[in-house]
Amino acid sequence: MNVLYMPNFNDKFLVTLEKEFKVDYPKTNSTTYKSLVNYASDLNLPIQRWYRYKEGYSIKLVDKILTKYNVKDGDLIVDPFCGSGSTLLQAKINKCNSIGFEINPFSAFLAKVKTQDYKKQDMISFYENVSELHNIKKKQNIDIPKLSTIEQLFKKDALFYLLTIKEEIKQIKNKRVADLIMLAWLGILEESSNYRKAGNGLKIRKTIKKTIRDKEYVKKIFFNALKKIGEDLEFAINISNQVSTSVIEDTCFNLNKYTKKNSVKGVIFSPPYANCFDYTEIYKVELWMGSFVKEYSDLKILRKRGIRSHLNGYEIESKIAVKSVPELGTLVTELSQKELWDKRIPKMVEAYFNDMFHSLTEIYQALKKKGFCVIIVSNSAYGGIVVPTDLLLAKFAKHLGFNVSSINVARNIITSSQQYEETKKYGKYLRESIIYLEKK
Ligand SMILES: C[S@@+](CC[C@H](N)C(=O)[O-])C[C@H]1O[C@@H](n2cnc3c(N)ncnc32)[C@H](O)[C@@H]1O
Known part of the structure; x- marks a missing residue:
């Protein structure tokens, strides 16, 4: 029952925390940052347009940050x-060396293909291979991914066409060219299917007839995707062989195993948000179809490796490890006194901040003196209580020694209409923010 609940966190700590930091609100609705935290504005940019990563931000934001510092x-x-x-x-376009960490092998693949070095010869080989893909022959033994819903997701002829192309891609000798074609193939999976990504999962398409997404449709969008990649290869070649870019398929908790302490000029990132969003769920079609996972046990392992921002598939310990931010303790206690749609939410929030504070500690150690760290993050709310991720991360960063x-x-x-009603008074805290930190 909620009757005994006396709001404390929102009214007391939230307001105090907000006062502690300089929070800049946009002057108008058409502010620049709004489009920069959104991937949509990159859909006409070379290489970025190869895959629409909905949770990504614009490279123009990165450019702005690199210039500022x-x-x-x-x-x-x-x-x-x-x-x-x-x-x-x-970073590569601006001639900076860079290292990225990513635990989802599908996302890591995207990052790698978008940033690896290409040669003129790759462009020739790309067009030769694409031209051969126009006349592929039917294959007898095709492996169908073990994802239980696979046959509902695609029309049968579309699925077989997609899997036949995948077999052809495996035969391509030039690895970089195979990667490029595979990326185009992964990029059309959602559009080829009867489902679309929505919220934290997949939803059946209601507005468009299933029959449209047949083999001919898939073929058309696949070659369109390849055309875009082909058009951008010149650009990719021009920015190649100037700097070193690595994508490490490991948790960022191991950041200091791969970088020297005090060696990094800047860290720019957007972590998962404390919003119950599970990246392995939303990208499950790409993970299974691309053979990044082959068994359900592989998926389970992946889920355990990520920041604990969702409720799927891991144990959530309950100890509050964050003595440095007492407000977090109050927040978790208040959340546990509320009747929420899932009783594991308070523990998830606590685990989320434990993981985020762990990552920030790693980042702090890796940064040079006067190095910078910019975080793009969104707040959330449960049962009318705001989870002010931006302020709590800022508070912990300050504790670590950041300015x-x-x-x-x-x-x-x-937010959902129910959350909107419950948090109306605190609406200004329901926001996506950019936190600027500097190591003193
Ligand atoms: C908001 S997305 C980043 C999007 C990125 N800024 C872009 O523009 O494409 C957050 C990513 O963090 C990854 N992730 C989650 N936990 C991680 C961990 N412990 N170490 C490294 N990456 C992790 C997720 O798989 C997800 O791809």
Whole structure:
């Protein structure tokens, strides 16, 4: 029952925390940051347009940050949650070395293909291989992924066409060309299927007839995707062989195993948010179809490796490891007194901050003196209680020794209508922000 609940966190701690930091609200609705925290604005940019990573941000935001901090050629930039590689790509364009960490093998693949070096010869080989793909022959033994819903996801002829192409890609000798074609193939899976990514999962398409997504449709969108990649190869070749870019398929908790302490000029990232969003669920079609997972046990392992931002598949320990941010203790206690839609939420929130504080500690050690760390993150709310991720991360960063120079609100976030009613009074805290930190 909620009757005994006396709001304390929102009214007391939230307001005090907000006062402690410089929070800049956008002056108008058409503010620049709003589009920069959104991947959609990159859909016309070379290489970025190869795959629409919905949770990604614009490379223009990365450019703005690199310029603000006067980053020089050869400086080292790190993205501990690199996703599709937006930070790494812009770092490469600006002639900076970079290292990205990513636990989802599908996302790591995207980041790698978008940022590896290409040669003129690859472009010739790319067009030769693409032309051969126009006339592929039917195959007898095709492996069908073990994902239980696979046959509902695709029309039968579309599925067989996709899997036949995948077999052809495996035969391509030039590894970089095979990667490029595989990326185009992965990039059309959602559009080829009867489902679409929505919220934290897949939803059946209601508006478009299933029959449209047949083999001919798939073929058309596949060759369109290859055309875009072909058009951008010149650009990819031009930015090649100037710097070193690595994508490490490991948790960012191991950041200091791969970088020297005090060696990194800047860290730019957007972590998963404390919003119950499970990346292995939303990208499950790509993970299974691309053979990044082959068994359900592989998926289970993956889920355990990520930041604990969702409720799927891991144990959540309950101890509060964060003595440095007492507000977090209050928040978790209050959340546990509420009747939420899942009783594991308070523990998940606590585990999330444990993981985020762990990552920030690794980042702090890797950064040079006067190095910078910019975090793009969204707040959330459960049962009317705001989870002010931006302020709590800023508070922990300050505790570590960072100077918190500002928190820029990029946009307000849309919550469910129930959450909206419950948090109306605190609406300004429901936002996506950019936190600017500097190591003193
Ligand atoms: C918001 S996305 C990053 C998007 C990226 N900025 C872009 O533009 O493509 C967060 C990423 O963090 C990854 N991730 C989650 N836990 C991780 C961990 N412990 N170490 C490294 N990456 C992790 C997720 O798989 C996801 O791809």
